[in-house]
Amino acid sequence: MAAGASDLTVHALRLGPGQELLSSLVAFTEERKLRAPFIMTCVGSVTEAKLRLADATAENSRLVHLQGKFEIVSLVGTLNREAHLHICLADKEGRTFGGHVMGDLKVFTTAEVVVGEASDLKFAREMDDRTGFPELVINSRSEHA
Numbered sequence: 001m002a003a004g005a006s007d008l009t010v011h012a013l014r015l016g017p018g019q020e021l022l023s024s025l026v027a028f029t030e031e032r033k034l035r036a037p038f039i040m041t042c043v044g045s046v047t048e049a050k051l052r053l054a055d056a057t058a059e060n061s062r063l064v065h066l067q068g069k070f071e072i073v074s075l076v077g078t079l080n081r082e083a084h085l086h087i088c089l090a091d092k093e094g095r096t097f098g099g100h101v102m103g104d105l106k107v108f109t110t111a112e113v114v115v116g117e118a119s120d121l122k123f124a125r126e127m128d129d130r131t132g133f134p135e136l137v138i139n140s141r142s143e144h145a
Ligand SMILES: [Zn+2]
Pocket: 084, 085, 086, 100, 101
């Protein structure tokens, strides 16, 4: 098990029409030099999205590219350089689609995002042979200082 406790700093941003959500959030964390950032909340809308579905493996990524107008009804995950985000999107009928964010999340009207930063931790990713994916590693900032 990986675990840690920390104080919290909160950042908020709003993205506008046409901006790409994933790359904008990664750029935001890099500009502010956030070392253990995560999504606290996000609402907004997108006109497209590329998601990886649940039965993907390292060898067989099941991708879906959604196009149309979708409400962002949930966005969760950690946001370090190799961000690991999951999203739930609702279409004009209210039907929801969800998966692992791959990108192409083009903002339709807005995306209001609150990013938390665990002030005492740092996040990294290392390959986990058990899963075949680079998985979250949590370190205290006081370690390896
Ligand atoms: Zn995932």
